[in-house]
Amino acid sequence: MIALEERLAVALAELILDPAAPPARHIAVGAASPIPAAACWLVAKRGHPVRLSLLHKRSGNPFTEGSRELFDLTGQGRIDLFFLGGGQIDGQANLNLLGTGAWPGGTVRFPGSFGSAFMYFMCPRTILFREEHSPRVLVDRVAHISAPGLSPPDVFRRGTAQALVTGRCVFSFDAERGRFRLQSLHPGETAAGVRAATGFDYDEATEVPGTPDPTEADLALLRGPIRAEMMETYPAFCARVFDRKAAA
Amino acid sequence: MITIEAMAASVPDGAMLALPPDNSLPSVALAKALVRRGVRNLRLLGVPVSGFATDLLIGAGCVAEVQSSAVSLGEAGFAPRFSAAIRAGSIVMRDATCPAIHAMLQAAEKGVPFMPLRGLIGSDILLHRPDWKIVQNPLSDVPDRIVLLPALSPDIAAFHAVMADRDGNVWLGRRRECATLAHASRRVLVTVERFFDGNLLEDERLAPGTISGTYVEAVALAERGAHPVALLDEYSFDAEYVATYARAAQTQAGFDDWCAREVFGRAVAA
Numbered sequence: 001m002i003a004l005e006e007r008l009a010v011a012l013a014e015l016i017l018d019p020a021a022p023p024a025r026h027i028a029v030g031a032a033s034p035i036p037a038a039a040c041w042l043v044a045k046r047g048h049p050v051r052l053s054l055l056h057k058r059s060g061n062p063f064t065e066g067s068r069e070l071f072d073l074t075g076q077g078r079i080d081l082f083f084l085g086g087g088q089i090d091g092q093a094n095l096n097l098l099g100t101g102a103w104p105g106g107t108v109r110f111p112g113s114f115g116s117a118f119m120y121f122m123c124p125r126t127i128l129f130r131e132e133h134s135p136r137v138l139v140d141r142v143a144h145i146s147a148p149g150l151s152p153p154d155v156f157r158r159g160t161a162q163a164l165v166t167g168r169c170v171f172s173f174d175a176e177r178g179r180f181r182l183q184s185l186h187p188g189e190t191a192a193g194v195r196a197a198t199g200f201d202y203d204e205a206t207e208v209p210g211t212p213d214p215t216e217a218d219l220a221l222l223r224g225p226i227r228a229e230m231m232e233t234y235p236a237f238c239a240r241v242f243d244r245k246a247a248a
Numbered sequence: 249m250i251t252i253e254a255m256a257a258s259v260p261d262g263a264m265l266a267l268p269p270d271n272s273l274p275s276v277a278l279a280k281a282l283v284r285r286g287v288r289n290l291r292l293l294g295v296p297v298s299g300f301a302t303d304l305l306i307g308a309g310c311v312a313e314v315q316s317s318a319v320s321l322g323e324a325g326f327a328p329r330f331s332a333a334i335r336a337g338s339i340v341m342r343d344a345t346c347p348a349i350h351a352m353l354q355a356a357e358k359g360v361p362f363m364p365l366r367g368l369i370g371s372d373i374l375l376h377r378p379d380w381k382i383v384q385n386p387l388s389d390v391p392d393r394i395v396l397l398p399a400l401s402p403d404i405a406a407f408h409a410v411m412a413d414r415d416g417n418v419w420l421g422r423r424r425e426c427a428t429l430a431h432a433s434r435r436v437l438v439t440v441e442r443f444f445d446g447n448l449l450e451d452e453r454l455a456p457g458t459i460s461g462t463y464v465e466a467v468a469l470a471e472r473g474a475h476p477v478a479l480l481d482e483y484s485f486d487a488e489y490v491a492t493y494a495r496a497a498q499t500q501a502g503f504d505d506w507c508a509r510e511v512f513g514r515a516v517a518a
Contacts, residue, residue: 031271032322056271058478058485066272066425067296071347075366097318099334103376104341109334111326112318114297117345118367146345148370154391155369236323236487 002214004167005035005241006222007186008131010214011170012039015127015163016081017048022124022159024081026051028070030114034230034237036083036129041226042218053079056233071115074122077158082123084116085130088142091200092178093128093149093161095120096142103144113146120147124159128173133166135199150178169194170211171202179203184211249412252468255437256281259404262312264291266353266402266433270299270322270477270485272423275408275439277473280511283308293402294319295353295429296346300477300490303327306339307503308511315342317349324490328497343373348380348397350425355399356432362396369393405433408473410482412440416461417448421480424456430463439470441482 016024016039027050029037040052053062055070063069073079087110088096097113099105120126130137151157161173164180168189171180180202182194191208214222227242250258259265259282268274272295279301282290287310292302294316302319305311307329319330333339348365355363362381368374369382374395385392407426412418418438420426430436448458473479476486476493496506508514 031320058271059481061422064422064424065428066423067346068350068425068428071350075347098343098372103372104343105334106337109326109331111320112297112316112343113345113371113373114318115346117371117373118347118365121367144372146371146373147367151370154393156366156392156394 002219003241004186005038005237006214006219007211008035008129008165008167009038009042009222010218011165011184011211012036012127012129013042013046013218014212015165015170016040016043018162021162022080024050026053026079027081028053028055028074028079029083030055032056033083033129034234035131036127037230037234038222038226041229042221045221045225054233058232067115071118074119077122077124079123081125081127082119083127083129084120084147085128086137086142086146088137088139089128089130089164090139090142091180091202093164093173093180094142094145095128095147095149096144097146098144100143116147120160121151121155121157125162126160128161128164130164131167133168133194133197135197138166138197139199140201149173150175168197174203182208184209186211187213250466250468252277252281252439252470253285255439255466255468256285256287258437258466259285259287261287262289262291263403264293266293266295266405266429267298267301268295268407268423268426268429269297273407273409273420273426273474273479274299274301274477275406275470275473276301276304276475276477277408277439277470278406278437278468279304282310283507283511286310288312291315293400294349295425296344296349298330299327300493303329303497304507304511306330306333307497307500308507311339313340313342315344315349317344317346321490321494323487324494328494329503332500343376345371345373350428352397352400353428353432355397356401357428360399362398364394364396366394368395400432402429402433404435404437405429406437406439408439408470408479410441410480411444411448412438412464412467413444413446413448415447416464416467417458418461418464418467419444419448419454419458421457423480427459430459435465436463438464438467439473440467441471441473441479443469
């Protein structure tokens, strides 16, 4: 049995390796991101030369100036790819990590923007990831913009969203048009079902392919060496996703 | 070297108190001592985000304002007393974004009035920060808007380190962003696990992870003073303790019981 988390990690790995996207030589992974971290490890363990900087790694943390060093590296253009999520994400790839209702979150307060209002501009590409795919998360227009998906020409910006991966599907993002496009459907999902669960409008081909299944080789990497790498930082995640023999 | 209660007593009501987040040496021991002292109207600065100690201080009614890029308990979820205080409107929230906090402290460290930062333009955070200004890049011939952030000198910075020596030098290990915080702040209060016999700056291997006693006003001994947060390779994150807190603090009454037990050491009727 393949866990959804394993499928999502493999889908993210395929996006990292997308030959049409700018090269990912140095990837940083921020707080509480076990599935993106697993995807990065998968790229590395498949043998691709990539440097991973995992902000929340306790032993052997790559930064000796804390998160300040991550932002300085990114400011210089030395981080090629970052992952961001959002309490809300809209059809123009705007992110809301702040909250809903009256500023700064009178109805629901999310934790806050973290570094999104900088990273989203300064990385050549960002992969958006949010497992919950529902109309309350994927909205037509975010209540507050913590980081905009697009910027005018007089604002320095290296890149924007490459794609949005959810628990139901993969969307690609067309920055020229400022629109998402349904790229692939995870097993058990239909185009109509995704449409109903999505609060923003997007483009869609007449035939939408399925998100490919993880290969046996990828599953072996995830459940073996990648689990071992992630155990210290994400013990609960590793136990839930990779140690399911008792539950299976 | 002073006691932690004396250290807490030296923090005046209304001070801007800068705290590092849960992955970078917060002094939870000092936060608990501040709750016991009954400090009021603190203006907390998350460097660059806020965690357990901030939620604790908010729950105990010690906080008037939070400036931070996020307030969260990490894997244990949203910070419950912070969220409740935002809903109730009982604290002022000044949202920032992580590198902006670092940049404001770096400006103070250098003694310059502001630091420019990319990004931010188009974020609603900027609309709510009248102290952050957009200017045309004066060195560019083409339209290029950029944000200027004012220097920020917190009244007090507090963190928990592994060790300090008798000269007030403090060893941070690789968490050297706390050095920038120390350089930028008017006063620096540090709790430590233990004292180091000798001078940290005379050891070539320890010196790069050390901040000079020049910046440090006082050091207090607090064993396991970061708990439940991890401290370098000394001890790991106590996820169960934080999860228990997160459940209890869903309500003010639950928080009060937790606080009586864990901060004041009182037996609480079951």
